[in-house]
Amino acid sequence: MPKPARTTRRDFLKTAAATSLAGRLTWDLRGDPPDAPERHKLAGAALSAARKAGASYADVRINRYLTESLSAREQRLREVVAGESYGAGVRVLVNGTWGFAGTSRVTADALKQAALAAVAIARANAPLQARRVELAPVKAYRDRWNSSFKKNPFEVPVEQKIALLLKINETAQKVKGASFVDSSLRFAEERKFFVSTEGSALEQHLVRSHCTFAVTAVDRARGVFQQRRSLSAPVQRGWESIEEYPWLQEAGQAAEEAVQKLSARPPEPGKYDLVLHPTHLWLTIHESCGHPTELDRALGYEANYAGTSFLTTDKRGKFRYGSELVNMVGDRTQPGGLATVAYDDDGVPGQRWYLVKNGVFVDYQTTREQAAWIGQQQGHGCAHADSWHSVPFQRMPNVSLDPAEKEISTNDLLADVKNGILILGDGSYSIDQQRYNFQFGGQLFWAIRNGKKAEMLRDVAYQARTPNFWNSCDGLAGPREYWLGGSFSDAKGEPVQLNAVSHGCPTARFRQVNVLNTAAGPGR
């Protein structure tokens, strides 16, 4: 990660300030949302309709989602798109079977109809229910919560955003050999209202921000090209997160590195020690620890799509997932984490717990419904629906690797590597349906020789088996190098739902991992 540089930030702010402030986007396209008493009235109509129709439990979510996205290619702004989706979802339990219906018409009548439709679905499905749904007890909460942000990006003038993208592109384009630059900004805002027949009434307001760019260098004579994407990450924060990042510094550096990649050499395939920077490692954590510790996967509930998990329930508390250094924490409380909430979509408070402790697999991600499946008294608050029209189910909290207690640096980790590769940035990623065999690429690769970072490499990927990989971890950097990566759009479930999730980690070292040369191509 490049360090923040104040001068570059001022530079783009100056450009933006030269334009007017008329581009302010107010968050509601539709006008004011119903006030609190009105929302309670609407939701109450659905809850009582559900109860009357025979539901033992019901909840209603009345949610508004705003998105804004801008993208630019070189000095052309390709698009500015603002979007809003507003509606309500009613979920019911009838005789231990779930039913759900969503409607974009947020009126008392439409909500009642949705409640009845949800009950009808539950009744139709009841004959197929082999095991009644039992919800772990949860207290009734009445609360309001805002995610952590200083400047709501939806209140920042659009000119300022356009100026930033064009300036990033201009900076990268100045580098000789940089052929193309694409940049984009995406913002999301959620205003969520949840009530249940158990007495909870929760309002949550979440804001997420993401800026990224990619520079492509093309050598037309040779007919080859290379790309270098930004190492930045999306966060559950506001416009201040964009202001703090040294975009222009990274744009120039990325352009130079894209060009440099054209003349870098691919690796000799074989076993190498890997030093993985947090801008890269977050995605490996996501795939090889985040998904396999989902309880629904472990028990076969996602077998038809995402798959199952090698971390079966008999392994809990015993299986050596990684070396003693490896501590993975599930966390819905981490400031800035994309999956951070005060309450999940079951109304369960956000919490923090260990999934892997001192290398041993100790726990799963769970919801209220899942707690009973493994004899837990309470779920870990991992229910999430990506829209008012989606059914909540188990989704990933922020899953992060604890740093070393001591202040160890990346250079300290390099010092003990004779022949290795340092990887920055996320690239290609793929893992099997039980989360054993994975392959990851990256953005930047540097040879490590005799403890020192040496020349640049290109077209590197590593392939490993999850427990072998984490057991080969013999070095972690300290708290100062801890960094939060993440994704706006982790896919799971049928129909597919997206979840925003973060993964924090320090730089980490892994011994003797299998490395491929991906430039070797498919020729034979």
Place this chain on the structure above:
Amino acid sequence: MPILSPDEARALSKRILSLAAVPEAEVSLSGGPSAHLRFAVNTITTSGSADDLSVSFTARHGKRHATVTANQADDPSLKRLVEQAERLARLAPEDPELMPLLGPQEYLPVPGFIAATANLSPQARAEAAGKAIREASAKKLVGAGFYRNSGGFEATANSRGLFAYHAASNARFAMTARTSDGGGSGYAAANSHDAAQVDTAAVAATAADKALASRGARELPPGVYAVVLEPQAVADLFTTLRFAGLSAREADEGRSVFSAPGGKNRIGEKLFASPVNLYTDPQHPAVPGSPFTEAGLPARKIYFAREGVLENLVYDRFWAEKRGKQPTGHPTNLILDGGTHNLEDLIASTARGLLITRFWYIRAVNPQTMLLTGLTRDGLFYIEKGKVQYPVRNFRFNESPVELLKQVELLGPQRRVVSSEQGRFAMYLPALKVRAFRFTSLSEAV
């Protein structure tokens, strides 16, 4: 929101356009009901229904433009939508690539909407899933599956009088059957615009047969094998080709597998084996597409490859004009012609190789060669002397669909398929016998 009829969609578009203060604007509408049912571990899990409406308005101020999308259609909401887009459009810089709005167009008729499929009852979904669960239980297997039915319309209109409308329905069922010891797994799926064509019992029976046949898989070394791909596996691989691979502009800019040195592309080159005919055809009866693509551009039959020669790539209107080509728009379906052989013929022609039924988690590794990585899943079998001999452990591959089409030896019968990971884009693809396919490591996942 029910599905809007053509008249209703036209009236709503006109109402929105009449609110516009800008001289030029576009409206896109879409919506309709969808419902689904999931089951796993032979029991129902979650299910639901929802309806929605999407209203998208693009305002144009000369060469400036911006788009706002919302899902409410009352007058105050529409007014705010239009004002918001107009305000943003005034602030956007000029777009040198903005093409003039199209005037009224002629569209091919594309029938693909069946009301009964759009409005299937919860009981009908439960009955369909029940058949599959019973099939799994009867064979002592553990079933997980997904049934979804939907109906919807899409409409595009603009201030120059263009109006395009299309309604479509869809039903899809997919199921994975696993042995209770976790040692065998099989997958099957079916999709159609007509729910009556989606036979959940037959899908479940196929998944169950594969699960039972895949038990006791043996380990083979990674390496290059001849392969027979079932249509599902071909669909899983082709999704990347469709999404990322066919852009003419990227090819001309030197950043695609279809780039040629010196700023040229490879159109006209024989890149694939002779029997490869790859095209989009909105009116194909087995996989009806849409009569229009972006901004109301009429969809038409377009060959991307004919007799192995790269014939065309995807041209948007701007790039087509710049290069003196006809715009293609993005394909709304994809068809690869099949051959006269059946799957058994393909297997019988294989001295030593693998039968692949499904791929999983396919991601691009190297865009220069369109190298992809991914894994086999839910049924991989060893073929020797023209016969399936035994199941084998899964592999990770590193291979390119472009290379695959070069290595095609025989084509089998076609089937309507969608990617098992990436969703709803309908393709009509054959089974393929491919001379050489590269596997790089073993996966112990079942």
